[in-house]
Amino acid sequence: MARVRKTVTIRDVAEEAGVSLQTVSRVVNGGPNVRPQLRDKVQAAIDRLGYVPSLAAQRMSGSRSYIILAINDRERTLADWRERMGTDWVDQMLLGGILTCSKHGYRMMVELVDTHSDHVERELGAALSALQPDGVILTPPHSENALITDLLAARGIPFARIGSDAPGAGIRLTMGDEGAAHLATTRLAELGHRRIAMIAGPAQYSLSGWRIEGWRRALAERGLPHEGLLEVGDFGYDSGARAARALLDRNPDLTAIIASSDQMALAALEVARERGLDVPRDLSLISFDNTPIVRFTQPPLTAIDQPIAETVARAVEQLIARSPDADDSAVIEVAAALVERASTAPAPAKIPDRG
Amino acid sequence: MARVRKTVTIRDVAEEAGVSLQTVSRVVNGGPNVRPQLRDKVQAAIDRLGYVPSLAAQRMSGSRSYIILAINDRERTLADWRERMGTDWVDQMLLGGILTCSKHGYRMMVELVDTHSDHVERELGAALSALQPDGVILTPPHSENALITDLLAARGIPFARIGSDAPGAGIRLTMGDEGAAHLATTRLAELGHRRIAMIAGPAQYSLSGWRIEGWRRALAERGLPHEGLLEVGDFGYDSGARAARALLDRNPDLTAIIASSDQMALAALEVARERGLDVPRDLSLISFDNTPIVRFTQPPLTAIDQPIAETVARAVEQLIARSPDADDSAVIEVAAALVERASTAPAPAKIPDRG
C-alpha cells in the first residue's frame, strides 16, 4: 500500500506549476527576472510538494557545491583522543559552523586530519576531490601547515585560517589573542600583582606568539618585569605542571600565572595545591579557552573566553560571501573576553611562605 | 602559468588506461568480473592521476549517497548552548562517526535539530531531501521522538537509535545503562554503603528508566532499600542541586549518591560542600558520562564511562552494512565501564554529623 515515496524533483514542481524547469530553478535560487505572479505560483507549488533541491544534483550541474569543509586535528586513536580531551573546540566549531551554513543554504562537513602524518596531502586531496567544497576552514595547527595551505591555494579553493599569521593566502581570523593576553595581564596588574608569569603554548602556533606579545606589552606599559617569567608548554596537562613548577621554583615571589590553555591552568592549579599555595589567596590564575571544565574546578578559574563559535561563523560567512576573485587576504579579528571567576584576587600583601 | 587544475574524472582515468568508463567504475567499486591484469592497469592509472570519485556524481547516478546523517540536539542560541555545555557528546560522536565512515568510504554529516520545535518534520525533511543520506543516527532525545522515527520509516531511510527502546523501527543501540547502574550500585554496596541514592534523568528518556532499573536490581539483590532514595532531575546542574538537597534532607543517613549526569554530580558535589560533607569521606559520589570535566574536580569523580564514540561507530557500521531489506530490529548493546577516581570510598563507620 504505502509505496516508497519517490523523491520530489524540480520536474514535478515544474509540472505542478505548469512552467519550465528553468523557471522553477530561478525561483528556487532567487534568480532575478521572474514576474511576481509566476514566482508566487511556482513557490506555491514548491510548498505544496515540499520540494527541496538535491545537494548532489546542484553540485553536479552548478558551479557551487554548497559545502564548507572544516579541517580538524585528529589524534591517532580513540583512546588518545579521549585522554587528551578537555576542550570543546569541536563542539563550538560545529555550533558556529553548522548554524551559519544552514542559514545560507550551505552544509558543513568535518574532516579529521592528522597534521603530522606523511599523507596529509593525499588524505586532504581525497577529501577535496570527493566533496569539492566551496570553501575550507582551517583550525590550528592546520592553519599553520604550509602543505595544506599550498594545496588549497593550488586547487583554487577559498579557505579561512583561524589563529595563524603564517604567510600565504587565505582569509585570516584571529580570536584576539594579543589583546586577550594584554587584558588578562592588565587585570592582574590592577589587582596589584607585580610578578606575573605566562605559560605559553608551543612556538609553532602563531597564537602562542601573540599571547606572549600581549603579555609583554601589558607588563612593559606598567614597568613590570618579564625576565624569567615565561615558560613554554604544549597545551597539555603534563607540560603545564612542569612549567608551573619551573616558574614557582625560579620565582619565589611569583603571585600570578596566565596559562595558555585550560589544561595547563588545571595543572598549575594542582601544582599550587601540592605546594600548599592557596588559589587565589597566594596565587592568582587565569587560563585561556574557558572550556566548560574551568567552571567546576575548585576554585572556578578566571579565564579568557575564546569566541570559537563566533569566529567560525564569521569564517563561514566570509567564505560564502566570497566572490570568485575577491580580495583574498582579509584579516578579521573577533575579540575575546575575560570571564572573572574565583581564581583571581588582589596580590597578597606579603609574599606567601613557600616552605 | 599555473592554470587551474581541472578535476580528474573517471573519463580521464579511462583514457589514461585505455579502457571504458565502465571498467574504471568497476575497479573503483571493487566490482567482480574484471581480469586481474586489467584491474592493475586501471588501478595504476588511478594512482597516477590521483583520481577520487566525486561524491555528488556517485549520488546522482548510483543508489547510494555515501552519506550518514547524525541528528543532534540543538539549543536555541549560541549563548544557551555554551551555558549548558559540559558534555563532549558531539566530540565523541564525531570521532566515532567520522572515522568509521571514512573507513568505509562514507561521510558523516551532522544536523542540529531542535526536538521541541514545531518544525521538526519540516527541518528534518528538508535535510533528508537535500542530502538523501543512506542512513541516519538518532541520539537522545531525538531517538525517542516518534515524529522523527516515523518520518524516517516513511521515507524508507535506515536509521539507528541510540539510547531508546521506544517502539518503532530502526536499529537500537544502548550503552549498557541498566548494567552500568547496576555496576555502580554494586560497587558502592561492596564499599559498605547501605543507603545509596539515585538522581535519575527525566522520565521521557528511556535510559533514565534503565538506570533506575539497574540501581533497583542491585539494591534488591543485596536487600538494600530504595524507598525515598530516588530523585529526578533534567541532567542539568540546577536540577541536580535540588535533587541532592532533597535527598540529603530526607535521608540523614545517606552515604552515597549516583547521579545520572556529570552536571548533576557536580551539583551534588557542591551541595555536599555547602553542607560541610566531605566527599568521599562522608559521602560517595558516582556520576554518569565521564566527560573530561570530572577528572578535574576536587575530588575527581568516579564515573560511568559511556562509550559514545564506540556506540556511534557501531551504529555507522550497522547502517552501512545494512542490506536493503535486512532485519530492521537489531538491538546492540555496548558495555559501559566504571572508572574509579577519588569520589568513592568505604562507607563511614558512623553517620556523619549533619549540622
Place this chain on the structure above:
DNA sequence: ACAAGTCTTGAGAACGCTCTCAAGTTGCGC
C-alpha cells in the same frame, strides 16, 4: 568440435539540476 553457458567489456541512457543561448514580450524614446 558444438551448443550452452559464464566471464569480461563496453555503449548508451539516466540521475536532478544549472548553464548557455535563443525566442518571445514588453517597454520606451523619438
Place this chain on the structure above:
DNA sequence: GCGCAACTTGAGAGCGTTCTCAAGACTTGT
C-alpha cells in the same frame, strides 16, 4: 507607431557517475 533595448520564459546540453543491457571472448560438458 517603429526600432531597439530591456525583461521574461523555455529548450537543450552537460556535469561525473552508475545502471541496464547487449556483444564478444572464453569455458565447459558431451
